Amino acid sequence: MDQLFATRASRMKASEIRELLKLLDQPGIISFAGGIPDPALFPASEFAQAFQLALGPKYQSQALQYSVSEGYVPLRQWLADHMKQIGVSCGIDNILITSGSQQALDYLGKLFLSPSDTALVGWPTYLGALAAFNAYEPRFDRLSINGNRRAAEYRAGTGDIKFAYLSPDFANPTGETVDLRSREALLNLAEELDCAVIEDGAYQALRYDGDPIPPILALEISRKQSIEKCRTIYCGSFSKTLSPGLRVGWVVAAKPVISQLVLMKQAADLHSATINQMAVHRVAEACFETHIPMLRQVYRSRRDAMLAALDQFMPEGVQWTKPEGGMFVWVTLPKGMDGSTLLLRALATVKVAFVPGQAFFPDETGANNLRLSFSNSDEKTIQEGIQRLGEVLRM
Numbered sequence: 235m236d237q238l239f240a241t242r243a244s245r246m247k248a249s250e251i252r253e254l255l256k257l258l259d260q261p262g263i264i265s266f267a268g269g270i271p272d273p274a275l276f277p278a279s280e281f282a283q284a285f286q287l288a289l290g291p292k293y294q295s296q297a298l299q300y301s302v303s304e305g306y307v308p309l310r311q312w313l314a315d316h317m318k319q320i321g322v323s324c325g326i327d328n329i330l331i332t333s334g335s336q337q338a339l340d341y342l343g344k345l346f347l348s349p350s351d352t353a354l355v356g357w358p359t360y361l362g363a364l365a366a367f368n369a370y371e372p373r374f375d376r377l378s379i380n381g382n383r384r385a386a387e388y389r390a391g392t393g394d395i396k397f398a399y400l401s402p403d404f405a406n407p408t409g410e411t412v413d414l415r416s417r418e419a420l421l422n423l424a425e426e427l428d429c430a431v432i433e434d435g436a437y438q439a440l441r442y443d444g445d446p447i448p449p450i451l452a453l454e455i456s457r458k459q460s461i462e463k464c465r466t467i468y469c470g471s472f473s474k475t476l477s478p479g480l481r482v483g484w485v486v487a488a489k490p491v492i493s494q495l496v497l498m499k500q501a502a503d504l505h506s507a508t509i510n511q512m513a514v515h516r517v518a519e520a521c522f523e524t525h526i527p528m529l530r531q532v533y534r535s536r537r538d539a540m541l542a543a544l545d546q547f548m549p550e551g552v553q554w555t556k557p558e559g560g561m562f563v564w565v566t567l568p569k570g571m572d573g574s575t576l577l578l579r580a581l582a583t584v585k586v587a588f589v590p591g592q593a594f595f596p597d598e599t600g601a602n603n604l605r606l607s608f609s610n611s612d613e614k615t616i617q618e619g620i621q622r623l624g625e626v627l628r629m
């Protein structure tokens with residue numbers, strides 16, 4: 235049968251690392267692998283009420299019915315206000331609701347990439363973005379986040395450069411944040427290259443210290459005075475703040491981009507689940523303002539516990555990032571060490587899991603990196619897990 239598959243299918247292979255991660259499903263493992271929210275922090279009773287209301291006599295026929303592809307209007311209205319609060323002034327016609335921001339990444343790949351076009355991405359970058367774009371058979375080139383690679387150098391590569399993709403706040407996997415100067419430099423580069431910017435704001439709300447930096451889209455709007463003139467496309471998500479299981483994300487962009495994405499959504503799944511959008515709207519309206527500070531407090535303390543444990547237990551020569559938010563710390567081991575081999579050893583000897591760094595690089599370099607997530611373990615477990623990891627590294 236495989237000979238019948240389209241050429242793109244051959245690029246969509248399960249990575250070795252994903253196979254390795256299947257080993258994690260064992261009891262007693264301390265896992266720093268999954269970049270997922272702590273389920274104990276879900277606003278579950280608020281969702282229970284919201285679903286009950288949606289299924290009650292007043293809303294049930296709407297909640298269980300087909301709805302418009304653009305998304306549930308009150309949710310888009312809430313999002314327009316939310317985006318304004320973080321500096322992005324836009325109307326509801328600039329917003330499309332997607333089934334998680336992952337769907338937005340797939341649609342954007344579909345919209346921009348013909349085979350052999352170039353996508354600029356961080357080296358490393360979010361594994362799911364690589365997987366989404368990869369299906370459209372692009373080439374990947376290295377986006378220099380701090381702006382020290384010139385436009386001419388990018389142009390020297392093969393393929394039309396279609397977009398630069400990055401997650402400027404507390405990126406997955408590095409936890410790093412792009413500073414204001416580099417965001418401006420990135421916009422200058424996109425102008426020179428005449429390419430789009432895909433800004434992935436999945437972790438944007440989860441800042442634990444330092445001052446917020448305006449989204450790249452906000453900076454571009456203040457340059458051009460209108461979102462309609464902007465080349466930046468912002469992807470947001472409720473997955474890290476309210477619930478990933480409901481699959482509600484959004485895209486903010488100039489109207490012509492949104493119109494094209496709506497056509498894609500019509501072809502793909504018509505619309506995201508109506509009832510989920512209604513529930514997310516109710517819960518966001520009822521408790522987003524109080525829920526986010528609570529999440530920040532809990533995750534900040536876990537981040538602090540992980541950084542303190544790394545300081546205490548990592549051997550000489552190991553380095554790591556100090557994220558101001560998000561869910562990840564990125565560890566660099568001395569050259570020559572291999573994260574996948576270390577994972578197998580750590581699982582077998584001390585029952586600690588993490589994601590080896592290789593998966594986050596388009597060319598599968600970065601073997602001496604690890605991604606550790608602190609979001610889903612309490613402080614004591616983090617301390618214990620990092621101590622054990624230190625022991626394996628010393629073996």
Ligand SMILES: Cc1ncc(COP(=O)(O)O)c(C=O)c1O
Nearest residue numbers: 334335336360406436471473483
């Ligand atoms: C940087 C980044 N973008 C997007 C996503 C996709 O999230 P969702 O589709 O749940 O919104 C994730 C999930 O881990 C992520 O880390």
